[in-house]
Amino acid sequence: MKKSLLLGTIAAVGVLAGAASAATLDDVKANGVLKCGVSTGLVGFAAPDANGRWEGFDVAVCRAVAAAVLGDSDAVQFVPLSSKVRFTALNSGEVDMLARNTTWTFSRDVDxxxxxxxxxxxxxxxxxxxxxxxxxxxxxxxxxxxCIQTGTTTELNLADYFRSNGMSYEPVPIETNAEAQQQFLSGACDVLTTDASGLAATRATFEHPEDFMIMPEIISKEPLGPLVREGDEPWSDIVRWTLNALITAEEKGITKDNVEQMAAAAGNDPEINRLLGTEGDLGGMLGLDKQWAMRAIAAGGNYGELFEANVGENTPVGLSRGLNALWTQGGLIYTPPFR
Amino acid sequence: MAMADQPAGKSFRLSMLLYDTRYRSITIQVIMLTLFVIGVWWLINNMYTNLAIANKAPDFGFLWNPSGYDINQHMIDYSSQSTNARAWLVGLLNTLLVAFLGCILATVLGVFIGVLRLSKNWIISRLMTVYIETFRNVPVLLWILFANSIFIDTLPQPKTFRGENATSHMLWDAFAFTNRGFYIPKPTFGEGYLPVLIVFALSIVAIFIFRKWAYKRQEATGEILPVFWIGVGLFFIPAIVTQLVMGSPIGLEYPALKGFNFKGGFHLRNSLISLWLALSLYTAAFIAEAVRAGIMAINKGQSEAAAALGLRQNRVMSLVVLPQALRVIIPPLISQYLNLTKNSSLAIAVGYMDLTGTLGGITLNQTGRALECILLLMLTYLAISLTISMVMNIYNNSVKLKER
Known part of the structure; x- marks a missing residue:
């Protein structure tokens, strides 16, 4: 009797825990703020500016989601996470989503x-x-x-690359990007390795960036993207389609400046109409209102605008679009249709 | 009280469990124990249930999968193809290495400083006070980081040793101090090295036998032999003579600059040295205080009596005061050793791959098995600590006052 009561309690707690995690959207709406896990400081991707406001390419994704869900791109609480604690923080519900230069791999996705x-x-x-x-x-x-940041895929790639090329090396494991810079600049290691975009961002903060070179070899595939907890489909749909909305906006020529004007009345392109809510109710299917995508795009601009403003060729980071150009321009950036 | 007078068991009623003082404490303890066990069981079960819901039921199978990462300092064979369990072992050995080196240096420094703090020389005793107060009142993590930044920022890079007009030079062409660590010569064992080693081992045995004989002789005749110098002679001379006779089979491999780094010799990495020094200097401050307390606990009459017998100052300290002070010093010393070992888990701050860095760091991260890794980590530290305290307790029993 007692035991079954206890088991019942446990089951109830388990169900409650499941229920709590299953409705991230409700939690975010109730809190009025989106808790977004970002990197501990990587210029161009996620770093506070001189006024302490978080800026960057990853930060922009968080702001777009906050704008779509809460109607305010500033209703975001940025939680800086080291590469070691990021998944635990997401799994335990400390953050609602993670936009932190995280590589999409099989084991992370599945296991x-x-x-x-x-x-x-x-x-x-x-x-x-x-x-x-x-x-x-x-x-x-x-x-x-x-020098290598521990707890990242780069650690495993590095071991594989040197082993398959029959070379030896001396790894110097380091906890954060700031320490990596200190060790690298003082010459305690010959080479710094991480994602090429991260290297460019790090180099941009050096006193004499021109003294450093990034080697031509790219030794791995690192598709970086935002992620959420497994088992909350409505929420993952919202984050996924907010990102897709930003990309589609670039494809369709919707920018930060013209989005309000285009959303005011239905135009000739039915996909733009569906995206901006002048036709059909895609927002309603997500549990949001019709204007969700309009607000997401208005928050910082479309994908191309965000890229140019944060990491593009005219910024200190100076990355070219390369693989990250739209599929129509020879890149890999592509989204399923809004239909 | 009236109930207590009744013969027990004659008419036992259930209410006696609560109202009878003979049973009440047992009743309360049984209830508390039951609640405690249920509470613990509930916590564990809750964890399992929730982990199972998240598809992460505890599973230790990952230990036998290849780790996939490299570790710079490994005392046993290890590569990225080795298992996670082996990476754990590599980390364990690294932890034990730094703890062992740290305990030795901390004890030597601590005893020295503790004795000097009691010196009658004002400057020396004040200096030691300043040392103790600075080191033990700043968090050890800061000392570790401080030591590491000193090594990284002040020592020269390996490339400055290169070329005609090198700005840095090796000490005696054998030692190189760089900001990537210290490179020192390594012994190499050529043909016929075994006799040299055997002679060396025999001379160490001889030293012990000689010391025993010398003390016996001293007790019998009162004559004091120069035990220390004869011991030093026994330590070096036979081995060196054999080495020369056998045609120098044991040589030294000197480090030399090749490619990016020095090659050959031993490589003591900055991470090891800074962790070792910082932990030792920090713990030495605490040990010094324990030593001082131990010495001060010895009655002044003891040293006065020894002085009256004509013993010199250093003999009074080593023959009369310290042996008695050890009884007071050892229990706090045990806890300082444990502290040092546990503090070594801060190693990741300087990139030293100890237990926390391998099993609790990279393995945890790459496999995502946080709970399992942390549990194993705690168990390992627990086992290390219990072993240290067991060994030290055996030693404590051997030095403590024998009551007859």
Whole structure:
């Protein structure tokens, strides 16, 4: 009798826990703020500016989701997470979503109980070294000392790359990007390795960026994207389709400046009409209102605008679109249709 | 009270469990124990249930999968193809290494500083006070980071040793101090090295036998032999003579700059040295205080009596005061050793791959098995700590006052 009562309690707690995690949308609406996990500081992707306001390419995804769900792109609580604690923080409900240069891999998707909702940056692991080291290519790195952030896919790629090329190296494991910079700049390691976009962002913060080179080799595929907890489909749909809305907006020429005007009345293109809510009710299917996508785009602009403003060629990070151009322009950025 | 006078068991009623003082405490304890067990069981069960809901029921199978990452300092064979369990072992050995080195250095420094703090020389005793107060009142993590930044920022890079007009030079062409660590010569064992090792081992045995004989002789005749210097001679001379006779089979491999780094010799990484130094200096401050307390606990009459017998100051300390002080020093010393070992888990701050860095760091991260890794980690630290305290307790029993 007592035992069954106890089991009942446990089951109830379990169900409650399940229910709590199953309705992230309600939680976010009730709190009036979106808790978004971001990196601990990577210029261009997620870093506070001089006024303490978080800015960056990943941050923009959080702001777009907040704008779509809550109607306010500033209703976001940014939670800086190290690469080590990010999944635990997401799984335990400390954050509602993660937009933190996270590589989509099989084991993370399947084994860790996470749902990747898409890719916002196609990246690959690269190497950066001082120009006066006299090394032009990663194949000449036999015996080098390499600084590496622990708890990332780069650690495993590095081991694989050196093993398959029959080279040896001395890994120097490091906890955060800031420490990696300190060790690298003082010459405690010859080479710094991480995703190529991260290297460019890190180099942008150096005093003399021109003294450093990023090697041509890209040794891995690193599709980076936002992710949510597994088992809450309505919520993952919202984050996924907010990202897709930003990409479709670029494809259809909807920008930050003209989005309100285009959303005012139905136009000739039915997909734009459906996206901006002047035709049908896609927002209602997500549990949001008709204007959700309009607000997401108005928050910071479409995918292309966000790219140019945060990491593009005219910013200190200086990344070219490359693989991250739209599919119509030879890149990989593509979304399913809004229909 | 009236009830207590009744013969027990004659008419036992259930209410006696509560109202009879003979049973009440047992009743309360049984209830508390039951509640406690249920509480613990509920917590564990809750964890299992919720983990199972999240599709993450505890499973230790990951330990036998390849780890996939490299570890720079490994005392046993290890590569990225080795299992996670082996990475755990590598981390364990690294933890034990730094704890062992740390305990030795901390004890030597601690005893030295503790004795000096009691010095009659004003400057020396004040200096030691300043040392103790600075080191034990700043968090050890800061000392570790501080030591590491000193090594990284002040020592030269390996490339400055290169070329005609190198700005840095090796010490005696054998030692290189760089911001990637210290490179020191390594012994190499050539043909016929075994006799040299055997002679060396024999001379160590001889030292012990000689010391025993010398003390016996001292007790019998009162003559004091120069035990220390004869011991030093026994330690070096036979082994060196054999080494020369056998044609120098044991050589030294010197580090040399090759490619990006120095190659050859031993490589003591900055991470190990800074962790070792910081932990030792920090713990030494606490040990010094324990030593001081131990010495001060010895009655002044003891050293006065020893002085009256004509013993010199250093002999009074080593023959009379310290042996008695050990009884007071050892129990706090045990807990300092345990502290040092546990503090070594801060190693990841400087990138030293200890237990926390391998099993609790990279393995945890790459497999996502947080609960399992942390449980194993706690059990491992528990086992290390209990072993240390067991060994130290055996030692404590051997030095404590024998009551007859």
């Amino acid at each position: 860790l109980g996470l749902t990747f909702v898409g890719v916002n940056y196609y990246d690959g692991q690269g190497f950066m070294a001082r120009k006066d080291l006299g090394v032009g290519s990663a194949t000449e790195l036999d015996g080098a000392t390499i």
